[in-house]
Amino acid sequence: MKPRDMNPFDVRSIDVSKRRGRGGEGRDMSRLLSDFGHELPSAAPALHPPKDARLFRHVPPRGARRPGRGWASGAAPVSTWRMTSEQAPVLWPFISTPGLPPTGAQMGIDLLSGGSFYADPLGWVLDDTVPVTNPNIFSLGKPGRGKSATTKAFCLRMMDFGYRVLVLGDPKDEYEPLCRFLDVEPFAIGHGLPARINPLAFGPLITGWDQLSAEAAQGRAAIVFARWLTLVRGLVGSQRIGEHRVPFGPTDEVVVKAALAHLTGYAHGNTRMRETTIPHLWRLLDAPTSELVAQCRYADERHFLDDTRMLRDALGQLVSGALAGLFDDHTSIDWTGPPRSSR
Numbered sequence: 001m002k003p004r005d006m007n008p009f010d011v012r013s014i015d016v017s018k019r020r021g022r023g024g025e026g027r028d029m030s031r032l033l034s035d036f037g038h039e040l041p042s043a044a045p046a047l048h049p050p051k052d053a054r055l056f057r058h059v060p061p062r063g064a065r066r067p068g069r070g071w072a073s074g075a076a077p078v079s080t081w082r083m084t085s086e087q088a089p090v091l092w093p094f095i096s097t098p099g100l101p102p103t104g105a106q107m108g109i110d111l112l113s114g115g116s117f118y119a120d121p122l123g124w125v126l127d128d129t130v131p132v133t134n135p136n137i138f139s140l141g142k143p144g145r146g147k148s149a150t151t152k153a154f155c156l157r158m159m160d161f162g163y164r165v166l167v168l169g170d171p172k173d174e175y176e177p178l179c180r181f182l183d184v185e186p187f188a189i190g191h192g193l194p195a196r197i198n199p200l201a202f203g204p205l206i207t208g209w210d211q212l213s214a215e216a217a218q219g220r221a222a223i224v225f226a227r228w229l230t231l232v233r234g235l236v237g238s239q240r241i242g243e244h245r246v247p248f249g250p251t252d253e254v255v256v257k258a259a260l261a262h263l264t265g266y267a268h269g270n271t272r273m274r275e276t277t278i279p280h281l282w283r284l285l286d287a288p289t290s291e292l293v294a295q296c297r298y299a300d301e302r303h304f305l306d307d308t309r310m311l312r313d314a315l316g317q318l319v320s321g322a323l324a325g326l327f328d329d330h331t332s333i334d335w336t337g338p339p340r341s342s343r
């Protein structure tokens with residue numbers, strides 16, 4: 001481009017670079033325009049915010065391939081995800097489904113997964129795909145937080161699945177309204193009340209006893225006698241001498257077991273068992289037969305009576321003392337049958 005061809009007002013025709021090339025004395029575009037009274041709008045300087053140190057770095061599935069960084073030669077079977085901390089809480093703690101199947105009573109919300117929570121303790125135990133091996137439940141919480149309410153709701157909801165509920169004791173009269181709601185009459189045992197529970201009842205195990213072979217009868221007797229001993233130990237041991245519980249040691253166990261075998265007819269090889277009661281047991285120990293004294297390896301009746309005084313007095317309390325009127329006769333309530341309900 002020749003200088004004479006130049007239109008001084010045509011900024012496009014000025015070869016800035018060439019003129020700069022000649023010693024760098026030329027004006028640049030903005031200088032040139034400002035000389036003619038025009039100001040080029042200046043672009044705002046690009047903002048480059050200072051880089052924060054990265055908190056999370058993407059790590060390849062095998063780890064960083066550097067010494068001491070735990071690099072794995074085999075690919076771990078995990079999927080890698082990149083997300084912002086805004087998205088992460090949606091997946092964290094990476095629980096996709098509740099660990100338990102949705103069977104049994106619907107009890108509320110599983111706060112971890114946000115799904116419904118169902119409780120089915122016996123169903124869980126029976127299902128081999130569920131890693132639950134014990135159906136018992138502990139309900140823990142501060143007073144007034146809803147343990148009892150949840151327990152009652154659970155009982156009520158499980159009834160729809162055919163479960164029968166046995167409430168063993170209702171010290172706060174909480175379950176009575178639930179019974180009344182279901183038109184069920186609760187059994188009440190206590191002083192002055194007519195209902196009795198016989199701890200020495202056979203229960204359903206008496207069924208068909210007379211048809212059992214000697215071996216089968218022996219097996220069943222072992223179960224029944226073990227239960228009775230546990231119950232008598234509990235009833236005797238529930239009583240106190242000062243700070244201590246009344247002891248029920250091995251010798252007491254031998255005496256009670258022998259006496260029960262006499263009273264039921266098991267000791268005499270009877271095929272038909274006779275149900276006995278705590279008063280019968282007490283009376284036999286108070287006036288032992290010579291056969292019982294000899295069987296329990298006592299020198300004589302005096303020796304037997306001296307040695308069993310504490311046991312006899314504890315049993316006497318169940319018959320005529322503080323615990324009288326609860327466990328001192330044959331069972332007078334039928335809790336093996338269907339509940340008395342009109343629903």
Ligand SMILES: Nc1ncnc2c1ncn2[C@@H]1O[C@H](COP(=O)(O)OP(=O)(O)O)[C@@H](O)[C@H]1O
Pocket residue numbers: 141142143144145146147148149150
């Ligand atoms: N989910 C609930 N919604 C509303 N009230 C409840 C709930 N659970 C319990 N309650 C009420 O809270 C009170 C205390 O509950 P309760 O089950 O007796 O507590 P806890 O047995 O833990 O001491 C009761 O009046 C009960 O009706």
Ligand SMILES: [Mg+2]
Pocket residue numbers: 147148149
């Ligand atoms: Mg409670």
